[in-house]
Amino acid sequence: MSRVHVTCTINGDPAEFLCDGGQTLLDALRDEAGLTGAKEGCGTGDCGACSIVMDGRLLCSCLVLAPEAEGTTISTVEGMASGDDLHPLQQCFLEGAALQCGVCTPGFLVAAKALLDRNPDPTETEIRYGLAGNLCRCTGYDKIVRAVQTAAQTINETTES
Amino acid sequence: MLTAMRYASPTTVAEAVDLLGSEPDARVYAGATDLIPQIRAGRPEPAVMVDLKRIERLCAVSSSGSTYTVGAATPTADICAHDGLAAAFPGLVEASGLIGSDQIQSRSSWGGNLANASPAADTPPSLIVNDARAVIAGPGGERTVAAADIATGPGQTSLGPGEFIVEFELDEPPARTADAYLRLIPRTEMDIAVVGAAARVTLDGDGRVAAAAIALGAVAPTVVRVPDAEAALIGNEPAGDALAAVEAAASAATSPIDDKRGTVAYRRQVAGVLARRAVSIAAERARERGEQR
Numbered sequence: 001m002s003r004v005h006v007t008c009t010i011n012g013d014p015a016e017f018l019c020d021g022g023q024t025l026l027d028a029l030r031d032e033a034g035l036t037g038a039k040e041g042c043g044t045g046d047c048g049a050c051s052i053v054m055d056g057r058l059l060c061s062c063l064v065l066a067p068e069a070e071g072t073t074i075s076t077v078e079g080m081a082s083g084d085d086l087h088p089l090q091q092c093f094l095e096g097a098a099l100q101c102g103v104c105t106p107g108f109l110v111a112a113k114a115l116l117d118r119n120p121d122p123t124e125t126e127i128r129y130g131l132a133g134n135l136c137r138c139t140g141y142d143k144i145v146r147a148v149q150t151a152a153q154t155i156n157e158t159t160e161s
Numbered sequence: 162m163l164t165a166m167r168y169a170s171p172t173t174v175a176e177a178v179d180l181l182g183s184e185p186d187a188r189v190y191a192g193a194t195d196l197i198p199q200i201r202a203g204r205p206e207p208a209v210m211v212d213l214k215r216i217e218r219l220c221a222v223s224s225s226g227s228t229y230t231v232g233a234a235t236p237t238a239d240i241c242a243h244d245g246l247a248a249a250f251p252g253l254v255e256a257s258g259l260i261g262s263d264q265i266q267s268r269s270s271w272g273g274n275l276a277n278a279s280p281a282a283d284t285p286p287s288l289i290v291n292d293a294r295a296v297i298a299g300p301g302g303e304r305t306v307a308a309a310d311i312a313t314g315p316g317q318t319s320l321g322p323g324e325f326i327v328e329f330e331l332d333e334p335p336a337r338t339a340d341a342y343l344r345l346i347p348r349t350e351m352d353i354a355v356v357g358a359a360a361r362v363t364l365d366g367d368g369r370v371a372a373a374a375i376a377l378g379a380v381a382p383t384v385v386r387v388p389d390a391e392a393a394l395i396g397n398e399p400a401g402d403a404l405a406a407v408e409a410a411a412s413a414a415t416s417p418i419d420d421k422r423g424t425v426a427y428r429r430q431v432a433g434v435l436a437r438r439a440v441s442i443a444a445e446r447a448r449e450r451g452e453q454r
Contacts, residue, residue, distance in 0.1 A: 004168060022166030022210065024197070044198035046351075048264055057238070057267035063197050064268075067168040068212060111263065132350045133262020 004067045010035065011079025019066035026050040028066035029076065037077035037106045041135065048134035051107040051114075052076050058114040060133075077106035080113060088158075089113055089151040098147035100138030108134050112148045120156060124149065170212040174219075174298045174327055177211060181323040182300055184209045189325045191219070191234035192268025194261065195277045218327055219272070222246065227333040233272025233295075233326040237284075241266070249333055251446060252340030252359055252439070253287035259344055260284070262351060272326040278312040279353075281379040285312065286359035287342045289384055290374035293331050299324030312383045338363040338372075339446030343435045347422055354379040355423040358411070358435035362399060362443040364451060370394040375407065375440065380415035380432050387414045390436060399444035404437050411436030 003018040010033065017032035024043075029035045029052070038061055041047035045060040052061045053075040080087040089112050092098070099105045108131060115122060115130035122130060127148050128141070136144060169187070171177040181187050188207035190196045191214060200206055213219045219234040222243055229246060237257040240246055247254045260269045260283055274284045275295070285308065293308040300323045308329065311318050320326070334340075340361040346352035357378030365371040373394040375387040393406035412433035417425050 020166075021168035022206065043201055045194055045261070045265060048262065051264055057236070058263050059267040060264045063193050065168055065193065065210060065212065067170070068214075070170075114263070129350065130263060133264040 006067060006070050008069045008071060009073040011075055015074075017066075021065070021067060023066045024062050025052070025054075025064040025066045025069055026061035028069070029061060029074075032066075035076050035078050038110075039103050039106060041103065041107075046135065047104070047107070048111060048131075049104050049107040051110040051134065053110060053114055058111055075110070077109050080109060087113065087151075088154040089116070089148065092147040092151040092154065093144070096143050096147040096150060098139060098143040099136075104134060104136045104138075108136065108144055112144075112151070115148070116152055116155065120159075121152060122148075165208075166206050167209045168212065169209055170215045172215050172217075174216060174303075177213065177216060177325065178298055178300060178323065180209070180211060181325070184211075185322070187211050189213050191270045191273045192236070192265070194265050194268050195273060195279070213272075213325065221328075224333075229331045229333070231271065231329045231331065233328055234270045236267055237269045237271070238263070238266040240271070250287070250291055250331065250340055252342040252361070252443065253284065253291055253331075256283045256287040256342040256344070256357070256359065259342075271329055275308060275311050276318055276320065276326055278314070278316050278318050278383075280315050280382055280384075281354040281357070283342070283344060283354060283357055283378065285384050286357050286376035286378045287340060288329065289376045289386065290340055290359045290361040291331055291334070292374075293329050295329055296327045297324050298327045303327070305330070309384070309386070314382045334361070335363055337365070337447050337451040339443050339450055341439045341442035341446065343439045343442070344378075345431050345435060353422065356380055356417075356428055356431045356435055358432065358439045360436065360439035360443040362394070362440060362447050364399075364444065364447045366451075368398055368448065369396055370399055370403070370444070373440070375411065375436055377411060377415060377432050377436065380417040380428050382416075385414050385416075387411050387436065389414070390440075394440065399440055404440065407440050408433035408437040 007016045019028040039049040041049035045063045050061040187209040189211045219232040241258045288308040342359045344357045345355045361374045363372035373391040377385045389410035390407040397403040417428035
């Protein structure tokens with residue numbers, strides 16, 4: 001059957017790929033566009049490991065059909081670092097050991113960035129609610145929450161200075 | 162998986178109606194937050210997935226005169242960020258914000274929540290107490306029905322072949338009127354209602370209830386209105402015996418199931434408690450609203 005041609009912007013660059021009509025955007029990003037950062041955990045929108053931002057909205061790419069991406073602007077975890085410089089969230093996750101197996105980490109990073117973009121100085125409660133759509137079975141979440149707090153502080157200090 | 166399906170994204174209601182007319186095995190969707198998990202769980206794949214989100218009317222929020230019109234596919238995140246809706250229908254907006262995570266909020270919608278017809282859906286009780294109307298498009302043109310008349314059973318609706326919800330209409334509430342929604346889940350976030358209770362109360366100038374609407378979710382195959390509780394409030398202050406009558410009537414109106422989230426007895430009791438509290442909150446908001454005017 002004929003495949004669907006999708007043109008969009010991914011992490012600031014023009015991108016195009018061919019996909020099947022019923023393929024999820026997660027599968028298309030991984031298998032057609034070669035971006036394997038977003039992970040499939042549950043495939044039903046519960047775990048958030050496939051989190052991406054599409055046209056400014058944080059969403060689970062496993063619940064999006066790939067052809068929906070036509071004309072959209074997408075950000076994935078691959079776009080967070082600037083060259084060799086990690087995003088403060090990535091740096092703080094590393095330094096704070098906010099991960100163990102790492103499967104959930106790309107989703108947490110994307111969701112945490114979306115949270116900080118909207119609310120640069122969140123309370124712990126706001127962080128926990130903001131990341132409620134992301135599941136981690138290794139860390140118990142405390143290290144993740146602390147890493148986001150430290151990253152928020154780092155970003156805010158950099159912005160002020 | 163999911164690869165045999167075709168994808169269609171009509172940009173007008175008429176185009177969507179034509180498409181559904183020519184493709185008997187087509188399914189409309191908005192956020193797909195229920196549909197994709199259902200297909201993954203083994204429901205048959207439709208031949209065509211019809212994405213309604215590229216139709217402007219389906220994602221627009223507007224107000225004209227005293228009526229709000231909300232596109233059926235409007236993400237609940239947008240509904241929660243809409244100051245006019247939050248001021249006019251605080252309970253309905255609270256119910257909208259309770260659906261899933263931020264990721265799900267980007268996709269979930271009133272139309273999907275209602276047409277998916279889960280007995281535990283959060284927004285239908287609040288849509289119903291606010292007398293929301295659903296504008297439905299289909300092969301016979303457009304028709305408008307009460308939101309209360311859409312769901313007919315778990316996963317079952319009154320929508321005919323080729324029909325879909327285009328938008329909802331909500332009239333600005335009268336003076337001294339407000340709504341509230343409460344939901345019990347086994348944890349703080351990210352679960353499905355054990356019981357949901359929506360209430361809307363209109364007070365008269367003396368603080369007595371002039372009109373009331375109470376609707377319960379997750380305690381029957383479809384949303385349950387509680388006319389006995391509504392009648393017990395009319396003419397009384399929303400306190401004391403009247404609230405006790407609300408609680409008893411709400412518990413009595415339920416026909417719940419046992420499942421992993423709660424037993425029949427637990428759901429019955431919680432339904433009464435939540436109905437009483439939702440009425441109290443709605444009445445307090447109605448009172449505050451009266452003072453503002």
